Amino acid sequence: MVQNQVEPAATTARSSLKERQRQERADLILQMAEAVLSEKGYHDTTIDEIAARVGIAKGTVYLHFPSKIDLVVALFDRDANSFLEFAQQVAQTGDSARVKLEHILRHTYEGMRGKRTQLFMALLSSTSVRNELIEKRGGMGEQVTSLARVIEAILEAGKAAGQLDATIPTPVLLRTFLGLLSPRSFEPLIGGEQVSPEELVRYVGRIYFQGILSPTSQS
Amino acid sequence: MVQNQVEPAATTARSSLKERQRQERADLILQMAEAVLSEKGYHDTTIDEIAARVGIAKGTVYLHFPSKIDLVVALFDRDANSFLEFAQQVAQTGDSARVKLEHILRHTYEGMRGKRTQLFMALLSSTSVRNELIEKRGGMGEQVTSLARVIEAILEAGKAAGQLDATIPTPVLLRTFLGLLSPRSFEPLIGGEQVSPEELVRYVGRIYFQGILSPTSQS
Amino acid sequence: MVQNQVEPAATTARSSLKERQRQERADLILQMAEAVLSEKGYHDTTIDEIAARVGIAKGTVYLHFPSKIDLVVALFDRDANSFLEFAQQVAQTGDSARVKLEHILRHTYEGMRGKRTQLFMALLSSTSVRNELIEKRGGMGEQVTSLARVIEAILEAGKAAGQLDATIPTPVLLRTFLGLLSPRSFEPLIGGEQVSPEELVRYVGRIYFQGILSPTSQS
Amino acid sequence: MVQNQVEPAATTARSSLKERQRQERADLILQMAEAVLSEKGYHDTTIDEIAARVGIAKGTVYLHFPSKIDLVVALFDRDANSFLEFAQQVAQTGDSARVKLEHILRHTYEGMRGKRTQLFMALLSSTSVRNELIEKRGGMGEQVTSLARVIEAILEAGKAAGQLDATIPTPVLLRTFLGLLSPRSFEPLIGGEQVSPEELVRYVGRIYFQGILSPTSQS
DNA sequence: AATGAATGAGATTTCATTCAT
């Protein structure tokens, strides 16, 4: 009855230790889930395989995520939040729309982030996951709309500042830009890496902002 | 191209009648498969549902397609061929690269073709189907590479003619262009249709060829 | 297109043959399910075991019953209907309430019917099945209330005719009577069969109608 | 009966304190187990839920009861013993068989005891628990037979005293009486409470002892 | 003693594929 009264520190320390371990475990699971998911897609990813890669038992996965779709949601949320956060930071800078959007492109194409965004984009456009989510939840979460809004805001600000072509509707600009974030979907079509992320940003940025016509031929 | 045209009467007539019926049946199956596949994705599409929509028994589907993945392959081939054919026709015209590519965009965005290309693109980037195909077949078929080559040829010709910016590597141009073909992946993110296909072509074409910067701000 | 037009008989014959086979299969499954269920109870009954006893594969069971609970519902319905039907027939006779109710007791205690009613009663009072049913359906079905109503009607008619003690509320009479239908719940408590069904009816009838006091001691 | 009464002070005091705490804990667990078991039945009751209701960890339950079935056994034993004790006390009075048995009915129908007996009766006739017990132990314990014997003794004494109808075999009387102890199994069939326990005793007693025939129609 | 994370056997259910009719 008179417990944990005199040493709240200890208790907190202990519970936060456990909490940390829990977090680590959950992160490990998410990590492996991410790997398997991007290799195999939602349906061909089995809880068994995720567990095996983490080196734990199947049931343990369920200790952290109540169902397979929840695991995916957690992953999606993590990536969406991380992406959203970055986009929001970028949006707050005083840079031009072009610089801002190129920042986002760079962030997307780089390293580990790239993989994450890859999966994030894949999940975003996956019919099966979408159906599952709509059925069991009631939508894809608000981060998606938030993300769209942040980029829209950048685009609109660019238009207002006279930087971007105001005659093209923002939704079209938005979709087109989002499409640029996952050009790797077409990787298998082409093959290995011939271009560095940085180069890719320069090229894609140039395409998106200046078009692909040769400068001399521009009317 | 020149099949079953000059064959002797009776037998052929009968067999070609049967053949035609067979074809019709197969087409019907493909049609329904297409519908279900784009609604539910590969894994959530069941042979049972396809058969039910066609109004035939499950076994009958197997009479036409030896397995579920073969059904998808047939669909994919059909769409890829149709797309390839169109692209090849376009490539042979004397138009500029921009006009050619805008033709392809228009073809993709329009009507029923649009749906087909949608599914085609979805299958192209679907992890599960890709893995399945690599496992059971050994790749995605040659149409994909053929298609890439046709578009590459258009792009390279454009560069050679001084129409397109030669400083951007063709693979990047190619990927970016392919990315423009399935902007609907991001539909749920945005919502209903606010733009007609024709407008979309104009807007997307302008973005791809001239960029999104405001004309006045172009150096 | 011009099928089954000239020989509707054949078609019907064929389809009714299939239908009959289907029925037989379903009945066989129900039969085995009944056996396993009364041996092990709902939760310890596995579809695997039912299938094994029938000599078919697990999936085949699901071809006939969409889920385990549906299997139980079918069984329950069958028994409830059979019981209800009998009770209704009995209710329509011109016999006295006592004779009617003793008919029902006899019917319950006899042979195969006994087992069925046993299971029926067991399911009726099984917490797990009840919860399952309330959750997945929305109640126990109407047969149960119908059955209660039929017996209530008999009791009330008996009261009206001056045969039964009108000072005891019908619900109490009803519950008590229903309690008499599954005296075997207490079998393990007591042991093997020492009394024949017919004797049991006589004894139980005497208890229910005249009480257990010795005739001489009745005030 | 005469335990821990004369032991030396210190150690015993401490150990009996611990012992008492242990007992209290065990009782609390039993209490919650009882609640969950009667709500959900044996299989749908999870150790997790019991622990949660007590407010302890799952492992702690296992410190008190080596397995789930042991928990049920303990509960069953407790109720059976309590019931048995009461029945034995009643049996020792000088009352008539009717008064004795009505005492037992009253005890069963009243308040908290009622719930306990309810569960007790439910467990008694639960197929899954029975099978589990037979498998892991080897029977249902002796209290059950003891209880049967006590009631049998009352019945036989009643017969010997000329109070009860000696022409009805005692086993039948016994079963029938036991059947009266859990009329609530049929509650869902009827609905809410319209009768008080005391009234119920009077009605059920009258039925059991005098029958349901109208007094005037008794020959 | 108490905890609760981890385990893994086992249950339900789905569905591509086969094959006798």
Add this chain to the structure above:
DNA sequence: CATGAATGAAATCTCATTCAT
């Protein structure tokens, strides 16, 4: 040819039980 019943592998999820802390 067409059918659709049958199959059984495989996947998700649950939960009694164990055990390191």
